[in-house]
Amino acid sequence: MRGTRTLEETERTVAEHLAGMPLDLAALAALQNLHRAAAAVRRRLEQTALREADLSWTAFVVLWTLWLDGPRESRDVAAEVGVSRATLSGVAATLERRGLLLRRPAPADRRLAIFEVTDAGGRLVDDLLPGVNATESAAVSCLDDAEKDALGVLLHRVVLGLPRAT
Template identity: 45%
Template sequence: MHRRSLPPPTVEEKPVSGPRRSITETEQAVRRRLGGLALQHEAMAAVGNIHRAAAAVRQHLENSVLRPHELTWTGFVVLWVLWIWGEAETWSVAEEAGISKGTLTGISRTLESRGLVSRSAHHEDRRRVLLSLTPQGEKLMEGLFPAFNAEEAFVAAPLSAQECLQLADSLRAIVSRLEEHGEQRRRELLDGEKLAPRRSGRRPRP
């Protein structure tokens, strides 16, 4: 089972024209639009709200405690992984952070240029790269994380301590489900076909 530290994708702050639709308004619109289809609406509501909550929390944290330190969400996650697990190979850090090795390369270089992360060759194979926090990186995380946790408490304020634990257990069950059975499910859906390459969504140039 993979260790998971913090969840993935940077959500940029964008100007919104007009009032933003609430989660209740969105759920009502979905019911109106899809009410005639035979769907598992409870599962749809749960997964949809996981996505919406994750995006909202991430945006709040990026635009509050992380911005003064000029950190993106993904940059913070990389620092968190190294702070918790210590020195690690790049492939392991990328897996823990839920990003590609290519994305990690760019982020780690930025963090290295700021003196927060150091790179070194593996003692058994110099082609393998190790990442670790510098003393400056350690100091940043020790000072930053209490403020980060204070915002976690702000986000979770509508829930009691017991409800927070119940929510954590429920989300842990979903993550475990995907870790244990997700790969097999994806193979079944592909029915022997190879997974298509990821597309950016842009049209190919003529």
């Protein structure tokens, strides 16, 4: 069994396996690197800024979303965070047990829940933001300001270019 490959070895292996196939290899490389970068930053955040608070990235984003937007229906939070409703339900249950989130039935449809960050959850987001941002800053420290801006614009275009799920 083989250990972890370097990024260069992985890219070389992919190129060898896909040689001659009618694929958009530039799109594949761009999105594979986007995925790798997102996963690496997420892992780093969980190992540093979020570790002491014992929060996963998903739990932090749930709190962040509610902290920014106020109370929201569960399906809207799941869509905003980019997780399934089942995943959100588990994350929300943990946050609720820890006193960081309130859950109440939605008045119009009792199958749905309204989520709201508690005062303690809001304070935790406030406390974590400097460390989260320091980790974000470190992740892109290899880029100059113009490159950071360009990366932000390009990723924004990718997101907007995707068809909305129904």
